[in-house]
Amino acid sequence: MSMDHRKYPRATTSEETIYFSRQEDDSERIHYLGTITNTSQEGVGMRVNFPHQPEDELWLEGLDGFSQAKPSTVRWCKDIGPESFEIGLQFRGD
Numbered sequence: 001m002s003m004d005h006r007k008y009p010r011a012t013t014s015e016e017t018i019y020f021s022r023q024e025d026d027s028e029r030i031h032y033l034g035t036i037t038n039t040s041q042e043g044v045g046m047r048v049n050f051p052h053q054p055e056d057e058l059w060l061e062g063l064d065g066f067s068q069a070k071p072s073t074v075r076w077c078k079d080i081g082p083e084s085f086e087i088g089l090q091f092r093g094d
Helices: none
Strands: 011-022 029-039 043-048 057-061 070-081 084-091
Touching: 043 070
Parallel strands: none
Antiparallel strands: 011 029, 011 057, 029 043, 043 084, 057 070, 070 084
């Protein structure tokens, strides 16, 4: 997506983080490591080692300004190399 179509500006960063998904029955969390590559008011871009699918729900831990895990939705995922992916996440309001 070009910058012309973005509502909010992106800030480039390189911040390692832990994030998780939940099993469908909400019985277990699956934790992953990732690197946040850019941030905006509405979401983040990340480099990860797992091919998430659009509409997957993920929770980001340790984000500045948030005391609890921040819920988000995967909007896109791009394969960028062996076991390496870029994903775009949109924050959710819940």
